[in-house]
Amino acid sequence: MSKFGMYAKFTAKPGQRDELAEILLEAAAAAEAVEECELYIINFTDSDPDTLWVTEVWSRKEAHAASLTREATRAAIQRAMPLIAGVESIPLNPVGGKGLSFADATLL
Amino acid sequence: MSKFGMYAKFTAKPGQRDELAEILLEAAAAAEAVEECELYIINFTDSDPDTLWVTEVWSRKEAHAASLTREATRAAIQRAMPLIAGVESIPLNPVGGKGLSFADATLL
Secondary structure, eight states, X not given: OOOEXXXXXXXXXXXXXXXHHHHHHHHHHXXXXXXXXXXXXXXXOTTOTTEXXXXXXXXXXXXXXXHTTSHHHHHHHHHHGGGEEEEEEEEEEEEEEESSOOSOOSOO | OOOEEEEEEEEEOTTOHHHHHHHHHHHHHHHTTOTTEEEEEEEEOTXXXXXXXXXXXXXXXXXXXXXXXXXXXXXXXXXXXXXXXXXXXXXXXXXXXXXXXXXXXXXX
């Protein structure tokens, strides 16, 4: 079973980054109960005061898709929407490394 | 003490991605012994067959800088250089979330 990863870049409306980060941190806290969510890290970046990057890893792609339909997720999105100017994402296929459990650290 | 994160994008020379990934996986295996390296995940991306993204989190920025001077790291870089067409990185300040231990999950 392949993991699914994503870097999600949130551009907050000016001055709204920290409030948006609080909502994402609450979403991360809610994800503590979701076993298939392996990583959900909120990051600031020095290069842009309005940007947040969220690093996500899920045990499978379908688990990420399912999370978007959960009531708690939908409520968080509703609260976050007015704070957000834009979202971009980079979908990833995590293949191995340190910090998560991989069934097989070789590529084949 | 603040963590330090990075998304590092490696563009491999054509056809060299998997060999480069093997070297990065070996680097991740070597990092198992480095306590301050909390995350070092190698990712493929469906959007470009020559791209690798590495997700890194270190317990502090200086630990990342120090890792680059280690003999094992320098040897891996030497082996990887001929396979690499380009590297870009996005430095990050991880502030909280699921999957790593944060001293304080609030922002202030």
